[in-house]
Amino acid sequence: MIKEQIGSCTLYHADCLEILDTLGKVDNVITDPPYGMSYVSARRKHKYDPIENDNNADIAKEVIDWAVKNANYAVYAFGRWENIIEYPVPKSVITWIKNNWGSGDLLHSHARQTEMIFFYPCQRHEWGGAKTDRYNLRR
Numbered sequence: 001m002i003k004e005q006i007g008s009c010t011l012y013h014a015d016c017l018e019i020l021d022t023l024g025k026v027d028n029v030i031t032d033p034p035y036g037m038s039y040v041s042a043r044r045k046h047k048y049d050p051i052e053n054d055n056n057a058d059i060a061k062e063v064i065d066w067a068v069k070n071a072n073y074a075v076y077a078f079g080r081w082e083n084i085i086e087y088p089v090p091k092s093v094i095t096w097i098k099n100n101w102g103s104g105d106l107l108h109s110h111a112r113q114t115e116m117i118f119f120y121p122c123q124r125h126e127w128g129g130a131k132t133d134r135y136n137l138r139r
Helices: 016-023 058-070 081-085 130-135
Strands: 002-006 009-013 026-031 071-079 092-097 114-121
Touching: 016 058, 026 058, 058 071, 058 114, 071 081, 081 114
Parallel strands: 026 071
Antiparallel strands: 002 009, 071 114, 092 114
16 A cells, blocks of 8 residues: 555555545545446457456445545545446536547447536535525525
8 A cells, every 4th residue: 555645634555445434524525436337448449457456336336435424524436327227326527528538338228428426525525615505595
């Protein structure tokens, strides 16, 4: 595990399943877990190894469930549109429109130019500033 301090933030480069239970409460979680789609690159000149633990979405669900229970403010989990039925139900979904896209499955699907980011507000989350004032949402 590599632990790096960036200002007041701590970045961990590790297998999350090995360190989650050691973290305790955190402010926010941004995670890009395996999507559960058994992805294998078929188009690149350099073939990459399959993504570890990408054969089902159970790990993603486990990480998101942990994060929602242990984050103070918010959880952002990357996924694909298919994951919306496998992930815990998000409060909203952000669509990241990419500058490039894949070629689809080459037989049946259109190329994707977007990626989904599932948003889960946590216990202390609130919108501040002008947005809160404009919609009179102060608590």
